[in-house]
Amino acid sequence: MKTQVVIVGAGPSGLLLGQLLHNAGISNIILERQTPDYVLSRIRAGILESGTVELLREAGAHQRMDAEGLVHDGVEFLVEGRRIPVPLKALSGGKSVMVYGQTEVTRDLMQARSEAGAPTFYNVSDVALHNLKSDKPYVTFSKDGEPCRIDCDYIAGCDGFHGVSRKAIPTGVLREYECVYPFGWLGLLADTPPIHHELIYAHHDRGFVLCSQRSLTRSRYYLQVPLTDKAEAWSDDRFWDELKRRLPQDLAGKLVTGPSLEKSIAPLRSFVVEPMQYGSLFLVGDAAHIVPPTGAKGLNLAASDVNYLYRILCGVYHQGRRDLLACYSQLALRRVWKGERFSWFMTRLLHDFQEQSGFDRRMQQAERDYFLGSQAGLTTIAENYVGLPFEAVR
Numbered sequence: 001m002k003t004q005v006v007i008v009g010a011g012p013s014g015l016l017l018g019q020l021l022h023n024a025g026i027s028n029i030i031l032e033r034q035t036p037d038y039v040l041s042r043i044r045a046g047i048l049e050s051g052t053v054e055l056l057r058e059a060g061a062h063q064r065m066d067a068e069g070l071v072h073d074g075v076e077f078l079v080e081g082r083r084i085p086v087p088l089k090a091l092s093g094g095k096s097v098m099v100y101g102q103t104e105v106t107r108d109l110m111q112a113r114s115e116a117g118a119p120t121f122y123n124v125s126d127v128a129l130h131n132l133k134s135d136k137p138y139v140t141f142s143k144d145g146e147p148c149r150i151d152c153d154y155i156a157g158c159d160g161f162h163g164v165s166r167k168a169i170p171t172g173v174l175r176e177y178e179c180v181y182p183f184g185w186l187g188l189l190a191d192t193p194p195i196h197h198e199l200i201y202a203h204h205d206r207g208f209v210l211c212s213q214r215s216l217t218r219s220r221y222y223l224q225v226p227l228t229d230k231a232e233a234w235s236d237d238r239f240w241d242e243l244k245r246r247l248p249q250d251l252a253g254k255l256v257t258g259p260s261l262e263k264s265i266a267p268l269r270s271f272v273v274e275p276m277q278y279g280s281l282f283l284v285g286d287a288a289h290i291v292p293p294t295g296a297k298g299l300n301l302a303a304s305d306v307n308y309l310y311r312i313l314c315g316v317y318h319q320g321r322r323d324l325l326a327c328y329s330q331l332a333l334r335r336v337w338k339g340e341r342f343s344w345f346m347t348r349l350l351h352d353f354q355e356q357s358g359f360d361r362r363m364q365q366a367e368r369d370y371f372l373g374s375q376a377g378l379t380t381i382a383e384n385y386v387g388l389p390f391e392a393v394r
């Protein structure tokens with residue numbers, strides 16, 4: 001087989017890149033090791049920056065998002081018992097975020113791809129990347145026990161943190177940066193109306209809380225928990241009781257509880273590799289970087305990488321601008337590091353760090369006081385939350 005771009009991974013990164021390239025007349029094949037149902041069973045975050053929303057519209061996978069997604073012009077913080085609304089739109093020059101689950105984004109992109117008739121091979125194994133330093137790279141894999149090969153011009157490694165693409169780069173080429181946090185998030189999804197019309201990020205001595213939502217009838221809540229905790233040890237009743245203990249009485253009184261649809265614990269980690277390119281291989285999304293979920297940046301940074309790689313490949317195929325390829329890593333990483341910074345900042349601002357010194361605890365309080373108590377502080381939070389602008393590719 002032959003195509004212009006092989007995309008490894010049919011998560012949101014691979015599917016969004018594939019759709020944009022297909023619409024631009026650039027042929028591509030996606031290879032995914034799981035089944036479509038498995039991909040759609042993963043529950044992830046649900047906040048889209050305005051730039052991500054625009055990109056999904058550009059890809060033509062926006063109809064259901066625009067019909068069913070909820071536009072949020074604000075978000076709320078709850079610290080030291082005080083509720084602090086952050087008017088995102090007013091503070092960011094008119095931008096908002098969209099509440100629309102990543103699972104739904106993935107479903108819409110899968111459907112758009114199947115309607116477009118672009119090829120995806122699900123359930124493949126043994127994906128291996130070859131000749132990455134040449135201009136004739138190729139990818140091998142097994143499908144139904146049969147060995148297959150695809151020759152291509154470029155490979156997009158969209159296969160997440162545990163994928164093969166990053167590992168295909170020889171030792172010594174990549175520099176890794178990592179920060180692991182000493183706690184996890186226990187998430188619960190329930191078909192109950194959200195506690196508040198906006199998201200609430202709360203700091204509490206017993207640990208961080210996030211009150212999020214997927215729709216007007218589906219809520220998503222998170223509690224900071226020790227890494228040693230197991231989700232099975234958290235009955236629904238225990239979760240709801242702990243959530244109420246970490247909320248002020250007026251809010252706790254509004255909480256509607258119900259049976260959980262899903263409950264799981266996720267560790268928190270910041271991770272980046274540099275560079276994001278090796279020869280004809282380009283790393284995209286979670287394959288190159290991970291953020292803690294506190295700033296809702298995971299999917300949005302993946303979309304940011306897709307934005308740059310898509311525009312660069314359009315330049316290459318439509319205008320013969322092969323020189324642009326060398327800009328990918330720098331362009332993508334500049335925005336990635338800013339997203340990493342915001343996620344790290346939000347995580348440090350709002351969680352309980354048991355081991356920290358008395359001085360560090362006071363610093364954390366002063367940071368909350370300053371950032372949430374001044375127009376300048378709230379403005380920097382707002383402009384990062386709605387998403388920093390993309391740079392032009394030229």
Ligand code: APR
Pocket residue numbers: 008009010011012013014031032033034039044045102127158159160161162163164284285286287297298299300302
């Ligand atoms: N061969 C083929 N496919 C693979 C392989 C492999 N060896 N390894 C992993 N994959 C697939 C996974 O099964 C998955 O479907 O690659 C896909 C990667 O998808 P994600 O992990 O979702 O990563 P990405 O598309 O970059 O999405 C960005 O945003 O909110 C965050 O972490 C969250 O998934 C999210 C991410």
Ligand code: PHB
Pocket residue numbers: 044045046047199210212213220293294295296297
């Ligand atoms: C979610 O709804 O799952 C969610 C929202 C915002 C975050 C993280 C997760 O910062």
